[in-house]
Amino acid sequence: MSEITLRNITKSYGSHLALPSLDLDIPKGSFVTLLGPSGCGKTTTLRVIAGLEQATTGEVVLGGKTVYSSQTGVFVPPERRGLGFIFQSYALWPNMKVGRNITLALSEAKQPSHVIKERLTEALTKVQLTGLADRYPSELSGGQQQRVAVARLIAARNAILLMDEPLSNLDAKLRTEMRTELKRLHRELEATTVYVTHDQVEALTMSDIIVVMKDGVIQQQGSPYEIYHDPANLFVAEFIGDPRINLLDGTLSTAGGERILRFQDMDISLPAGLQCSEGPVTFAIRPENISIVERQGPFSLPAEVDIVQPTGSQTIIALSVKGCRITALIPRFETSLSRKNIWIEFPADKLTFFDKDSGNRFPVIQSVVGACHAA
Numbered sequence: 001m002s003e004i005t006l007r008n009i010t011k012s013y014g015s016h017l018a019l020p021s022l023d024l025d026i027p028k029g030s031f032v033t034l035l036g037p038s039g040c041g042k043t044t045t046l047r048v049i050a051g052l053e054q055a056t057t058g059e060v061v062l063g064g065k066t067v068y069s070s071q072t073g074v075f076v077p078p079e080r081r082g083l084g085f086i087f088q089s090y091a092l093w094p095n096m097k098v099g100r101n102i103t104l105a106l107s108e109a110k111q112p113s114h115v116i117k118e119r120l121t122e123a124l125t126k127v128q129l130t131g132l133a134d135r136y137p138s139e140l141s142g143g144q145q146q147r148v149a150v151a152r153l154i155a156a157r158n159a160i161l162l163m164d165e166p167l168s169n170l171d172a173k174l175r176t177e178m179r180t181e182l183k184r185l186h187r188e189l190e191a192t193t194v195y196v197t198h199d200q201v202e203a204l205t206m207s208d209i210i211v212v213m214k215d216g217v218i219q220q221q222g223s224p225y226e227i228y229h230d231p232a233n234l235f236v237a238e239f240i241g242d243p244r245i246n247l248l249d250g251t252l253s254t255a256g257g258e259r260i261l262r263f264q265d266m267d268i269s270l271p272a273g274l275q276c277s278e279g280p281v282t283f284a285i286r287p288e289n290i291s292i293v294e295r296q297g298p299f300s301l302p303a304e305v306d307i308v309q310p311t312g313s314q315t316i317i318a319l320s321v322k323g324c325r326i327t328a329l330i331p332r333f334e335t336s337l338s339r340k341n342i343w344i345e346f347p348a349d350k351l352t353f354f355d356k357d358s359g360n361r362f363p364v365i366q367s368v369v370g371a372c373h374a375a
């Protein structure tokens with residue numbers, strides 16, 4: 001069941017059309033991330049859901065209740081939409097102690113004092129800030145302030161949580177910790193969560209559904225697996241994945257009923273079912289699907305190692321294959337390859353194909369694993 005529905009939402013700022021026409025259904029209890037580059041309309045979408053921004057046209061339905069309709073003139077203000085927020089700046093009241101920051105909304109909603117006390121204790125325990133209720137925000141670290149903002153959400157128990165880049169002010173280590181915390185919070189509260197980020201790692205690690213946006217338009221909506229492994233177009237393929245996916249040029253032909261991809265001096269026999277006509281094509285392969293072999297085999301391409309970057313458990317290797325730059329990612333700490341001539345191999349069933357003009361991915365109707373043949 002959809003907890004948040006956006007129908008034909010448009011949003012203009014003067015002559016700038018930030019959202020040309022957005023339709024989105026967010027299932028109850030899900031963790032949905034709006035992901036995309038700066039200026040693609042993520043925050044605008046979140047603010048339209050919250051009511052902090054009024055859409056130019058369209059309809060917003062939260063929990064079955066219309067909170068905005070340009071047709072009927074309905075506009076429910078943010079404070080009456082039953083939402084919890086966390087923003088980049090945690091928006092804590094500097095003049096109020098931690099406990100008061102967490103319980104302010106509850107006292108304003110005239111909750112009985114024993115309920116307020118219980119919720120405060122529970123929230124402080126969950127974010128591991130027990131004993132700090134009497135401090136002012138300025139007496140806390142950035143990470144602790146972040147936890148106070150999370151505690152405020154826990155105490156309020158809203159059915160819908162909206163988060164706009166809540167981790168972007170934290171250092172890398174704390175950000176990783178807080179990702180785990182927010183995911184745990186979502187599991188415990190079972191609140192429908194809409195999370196805005198331009199950080200693909202946050203999106204991939206935390207979400208049930210990722211919505212990739214560009215220029216106010218949804219490019220793809222799907223599970224992290226679908227977004228990573230079955231990108232709908234070149235934009236999504238390039239935006240997701242670090243190191244970036246390899247985009248290469250080849251030529252497709254058919255021989256004896258078989259689809260053949262010509263790349264450099266190699267003919268690659270493709271799995272059956274690729275819905276793509278003959279001729280030049282852009283194809284993609286993720287760096288981790290490229291293997292490095294030290295001896296030439298029947299299905300290998302000669303490559304020159306350019307730069308080797310070990311990251312700990314993995315190593316990023318920049319290669320050149322006849323002047324064509326390719327990145328490989330191997331699952332070990334590797335330093336011995338510098339400036340060597342090696343061979344690379346990649347499996348045909350890990351390739352994805354894109355229309356050179358539209359950038360859209362060509363579908364594969366059935367999946368039969370192909371093989372590579374040296375020309």
Ligand SMILES: Nc1ncnc2c1ncn2[C@@H]1O[C@H](COP(=O)(O)OP(=O)(O)OP(=O)(O)O)[C@@H](O)[C@H]1O
Pocket residue numbers: 013016018036037038039040041042043044045198
């Ligand atoms: N108040 C405003 N007045 C004018 N233009 C605005 C306003 N708010 C946003 N915009 C424009 O609308 C577009 C979408 O902005 P939005 O903030 O939603 O993008 P975003 O994807 O959240 O970006 P970021 O990741 O940088 O926060 C941008 O082109 C932005 O410049």
